[in-house]
Amino acid sequence: MEKEHLRSQGWFGKKGKDGFIYRAWMKNQGIPSHQLQGKPVIGICNTWSELTPCNAHFRELAESVKNGIYEAGGYPVEFPVMSLGETLMKPTAMLYRNLVSMDVEESIRANPLDGVVLLCGCDKTTPALVMGACSVDLPTIVISGGPMLTGKHRGKDIGTSDIWTFFEDNRSGTMSDEELYTAEACLARSKGHCAVMGTASTMACMVESLGLSLPDNAAIPAADSRRKALAHLSGNRIVEMVKEDLKLSDILTRKAFENAITVNAAIGGSTNFIIHLLAIAARIGVELSIDDFNTAARGVPLLANLQPSGKYFMEDFYYAGGLPALMKELQSHLHNETITISGKPMADNYSDCVCYNRDLIGTLETPFNTTAGIVVVKGNLAENGAVLKPSAATPALLKHTGKAVVFEDIDDYKHKIDDPELDVGESSILVLKNVGPRGYPGMPEVGNMSIPKKLLDQGVRDMVRISDGRMSGTGFGTVVLHVSPEAAVGGTLAVVQNGDVITLDVQAGILHLEVSDEEISLRKAKLNLHGNIVNRGYTHLYQMHVEQAHLGADFDFLKGGSGSKVVKDSH
Structure with missing residues (x-):
């Protein structure tokens, strides 16, 4: 995209008082003039929070993104949005998914951004950020935070799914309080989100199968240095996407959503996938109904031997070849021509991939389980x-x-x-x-x-x-x-x-x-x-406007998008 067509130049390229104000106040951060002279301005939407342990490493990850943006000739600006920590928030993080989507939408639209990088990890942060970005429809790339390393407890691998078993064993008296306390210290032993195919990993697989991230985004462990490398490369790529004007609406077609449904069946993804994908589709304007989840993945078996449906963990999944290796096995069920953030067909993301563990990633002929999907x-x-x-x-x-x-x-x-x-x-x-x-x-x-x-x-x-x-x-x-x-x-x-x-x-x-x-x-x-019915505040708004689960539980007034144009200029 040429300099004069950059959205950010509606701020930094202005003459007179308005331009003076926009540039002068940015310069109080020590920014030299040339950084605001026609470079693509890339927003890094960060859900870092110490109250969201899954995303607590995102400050560090954002630095890798910035390095990639600088290297590609862009200018990065990091901004915070409300973060949803599944493990701590009461009454439930889902109550605030729509609120965060509004935070993201308005933050992107209101500011001089040409493209956006979404830093997502814990369950609701991914759909919330993608929903908000869809409503604005700028060039956008997603980076997940990555799963934590597999837990180790008394010679066994453990993950979040084991919590339910531990709890039942403790209630029945077969696991003491002391043993439970010991397991607690062994479960979450590194940065990252849940180490199993829970909702966070499902969301990471969702964005990769939709074409919104670079290959391998779904499974690289948070503690693996290759997660930082992927963040750097994503920073490179978003600058190019701005120059190509490759937007979310170019990628998120009906076929892309069908690909995501197919992949979710094969990985044994979370039931939460349905409610979030329906909401995202409604924001970008793609017709998708709850019945499509019965038909789009018909005949697709479960290929991934991952907890909670199997025995392995996300760390193992990455070492086995990750989501690209699994998608290669599914190629006869996928729309391989769909465009991804690379600007190339989905098939290019996995054409050269190899599976290194057939006990973890099955084939269509020898799946892990013939029963799959939601x-x-x-x-x-x-x-x-x-x-x-x-x-x-x-x-x-x-x-x-x-x-x-x-x-x-x-x-x-x-x-x-x-x-x-x-x-x-x-x-x-x-x-x-x-x-x-x-x-x-x-x-x-x-x-x-x-x-x-x-x-x-x-x-x-x-x-x-x-x-x-x-x-x-x-x-x-x-x-x-x-x-x-x-x-x-x-x-x-x-x-x-x-x-x-x-x-x-x-x-x-x-x-x-x-x-x-x-x-x-x-x-x-x-x-x-x-x-x-609560009589005040956001909860009242939520209860008055939330749609039913089969529609994605979004707000009735957020259907579709309102674009990137700022309605009024206050200066």
């Missing part, structure tokens, strides 16, 4: 859909009929789940209401409810569990999530009662409450749907 089920209990990950479920429970044990909200669940008097059996179905987008609010990761202690003591380790909430990508079990419409807006889930019979048939795509339509209507007529 299945969407529908019925009178989820008219707009609910989701389940079969590869993380118990096969025998994928077709199951049982009586409901109902928890009206998260507090009711916490109060009752370990009650010895709870009327529950191995074939029961646990139902948790009012943990959806509006009902909680924010849709927390509580869908993989703990097994009642009385059953845990009997050796039960899985049950069918249904809710309008989400589940951590590191979790596992026969867990039906994202029920839409949610209970808080009057979905059928709201009127399920103890003892009601529910049928789940994953292969048939059915989730059905065995209650007559007339009885359901009578129950719904008695609902009070306005009891949990």
